[in-house]
Amino acid sequence: MLAKNGRMKIAMQRSGRLTEESVALLRACGLNFEFLKQSLYSPCKNFDLDILAIRDDDIPEYVQDGVADLGIVGENIIKERGAEVEVLLPLGFGGCKLMISVPQRSGIRKVRDLNGKRLGTTYPNTLREFLKKEKTKAEIIKLSGSVELAPSLDVADAICDIVSTGTTAKMNGLKVFCTVFESQAVLVANRAALKDKTKRALIDRLLIRMRGSLDARGKRYMMLNAPVQSLQKIKNIIPSLKSPTVVPLAEAGMVAVHSVIAEDVFWDVMEKLKAAGASGIVVTPIETIIR
Ligand code: PRT
Ligand code: ZN
Numbered sequence: 001m002l003a004k005n006g007r008m009k010i011a012m013q014r015s016g017r018l019t020e021e022s023v024a025l026l027r028a029c030g031l032n033f034e035f036l037k038q039s040l041y042s043p044c045k046n047f048d049l050d051i052l053a054i055r056d057d058d059i060p061e062y063v064q065d066g067v068a069d070l071g072i073v074g075e076n077i078i079k080e081r082g083a084e085v086e087v088l089l090p091l092g093f094g095g096c097k098l099m100i101s102v103p104q105r106s107g108i109r110k111v112r113d114l115n116g117k118r119l120g121t122t123y124p125n126t127l128r129e130f131l132k133k134e135k136t137k138a139e140i141i142k143l144s145g146s147v148e149l150a151p152s153l154d155v156a157d158a159i160c161d162i163v164s165t166g167t168t169a170k171m172n173g174l175k176v177f178c179t180v181f182e183s184q185a186v187l188v189a190n191r192a193a194l195k196d197k198t199k200r201a202l203i204d205r206l207l208i209r210m211r212g213s214l215d216a217r218g219k220r221y222m223m224l225n226a227p228v229q230s231l232q233k234i235k236n237i238i239p240s241l242k243s244p245t246v247v248p249l250a251e252a253g254m255v256a257v258h259s260v261i262a263e264d265v266f267w268d269v270m271e272k273l274k275a276a277g278a279s280g281i282v283v284t285p286i287e288t289i290i291r
Contacts, residue, residue, distance in 0.1 A: 007048045008193070008202055011068035014053035018185050021093040022072045026051065028287065029209035048202060060085060060188070069193040070203065076162065076183035080123050085188040088207060092214055094185035095164070098123055101174040102158040103151045111178055114138045120147050120156030123180075127160045130180045148172040212288035219289070222261045223282045228253050230277035237272045238265070260286065 012022040015037050023035050032045045035053070042051040052068050059073040060083030071085070074094050078085060100119070102108040108117065111134045120141045121127050131138055141156050148168050150156040160180055163169060169176050187210065193199040226234055231246065234257060244259040257278075266283060273281060 007043070007050050008070065008199055009050050009052050009068040010070040010072065011052045011054055011059045011062050012072040013056040013059070016056060018056060018072065018074065018094045019053075021091075021185070025072070025091060025093075025210065025213065028213040029206060047206075049206070057081075063188050063190050066190045066192060069190050069199055070206075071188045072185055073188060074183050075186050076123070076126070076181060078186070078188060079181060079183075080126050082125060083188075084191065086191055086194055087186050088189050088203075089187040089210060089214075091185040091187060091210075092217065094183070096162045096183050097164075097179045098126060098160060098181040098183065099163045099169075099176045100158055100160045100178045100180060101148075101163070101169045101176045104173050104175050106158070106175075108158060108177070111136055114158060117157040118155070119158050119160055120150035121160035122147055123160055126181055148174065208290065209288070212290045215289040215291070216286040218263055219260050219286050220263045220266060220283045221258070221286050222266070223256060223258050223280075223284075224273065224278040225249060225254055225256050225280040226276070226278045228255055231255065231257070233276040234273060234278060237269050237276060260289070 010026075013019050026033070031047050031049065033042045033051060035042050035051065037053065040053060042053065044050065052062070054062065056073055056077055059068070059071040060078045060081040062068045063071040063085045064083045072091065074096070075087070076096070076098055078087070100111075100114070108114060114131070114136050115138065118139045118141050119127060120143045122143055122145065124140050124142045127140055141150070143150060143155075147159045147161040149172065150159050151174065152172065159174065163176055166176055189203060194203065235244070238259070238261060244257045247256040247258070249256055261283075270281065
């Protein structure tokens with residue numbers, strides 16, 4: 001059932017590493033809203049959706065319990081909480097790894113060396129599952145924060161914490177040595193919401209938009225003119241140019257070629273394209289690709 005006001009709710013992190021990209025993604029879906037960090041709700045003006053801005057740790061339970069129908073949160077949090085939610089879409093941001101790190105001079109070289117050792121973490125459940133799978137018996141010390149300090153305070157022999165650049169570990173005299181879980185931000189849904197016809201329709205509309213905007217990431221739309229006889233050469237230069245749109249130009253023997261191209265290869269192939277006879281090359285950003 002939709003909320004009394006007929007609107008759905010999507011939970012996202014109020015203020016943190018996932019906030020900016022979550023807001024950007026929703027905006028890229030064409031949702032028009034004012035995002036105010038100090039207010040719990042931000043209603044979308046052109047979609048039956050309210051944005052619920054909360055701590056990331058609360059998102060899995062809120063979605064599981066139907067307080068929110070959808071959520072944007074790291075897989076690391078969903079896994080740790082064991083939340084019963086449906087993961088609908090990986091979102092390609094918030095990438096990080098839950099890793100075990102040990103002091104630089106520690107003799108711990110492999111996972112089995114952790115037998116009988118103390119491991120400090122804020123992810124006891126994920127770590128427990130990992131150690132069990134690795135048939136390693138270590139004591140898990142549940143911490144609530146500043147995990148990286150645990151070895152120097154002699155609270156633990158090793159830690160299990162989120163790593164992205166590795167700088168925090170390094171700055172605290174630690175070296176990372178094994179990955180427990182890889183994570184990124186995902187779109188999750190409440191299971192009952194997915195079975196509700198009205199909600200499902202709204203979720204599907206949102207999913208099409210999100211996929212479209214994620215698909216367009218890192219891609220550009222390229223248009224160029226070329227003599228017909230250069231076409232094969234041009235196709236060979238750009239591997240992604242499998243089925244370009246080829247349009248005849250008013251000038252005899254000339255065609256316009258339109259195609260989607262990965263932005264990271266564009267500059268590398270530009271000179272080659274010119275040498276192959278391409279001219280009037282125009283490259284524009286793509287907002288969305290609906291397949
Ligand atoms: O207030 P709230 O509870 O909402 O936020 P929070 O402080 O708990 O979370 P936040 O904003 O730090 O992270 C939100 C989510 O971003 C996490 O759940 C992960 O899914 C993802 N993420 C991506 C990260 C990192 N990268 C990250 N580097 N979460 C935490 N870190 C921390 C890590 O805990 C460690 O302290 O950054 C440090 C390590 O970073 P490096 O770059 O030095 O390796
Ligand atoms: Zn948090």
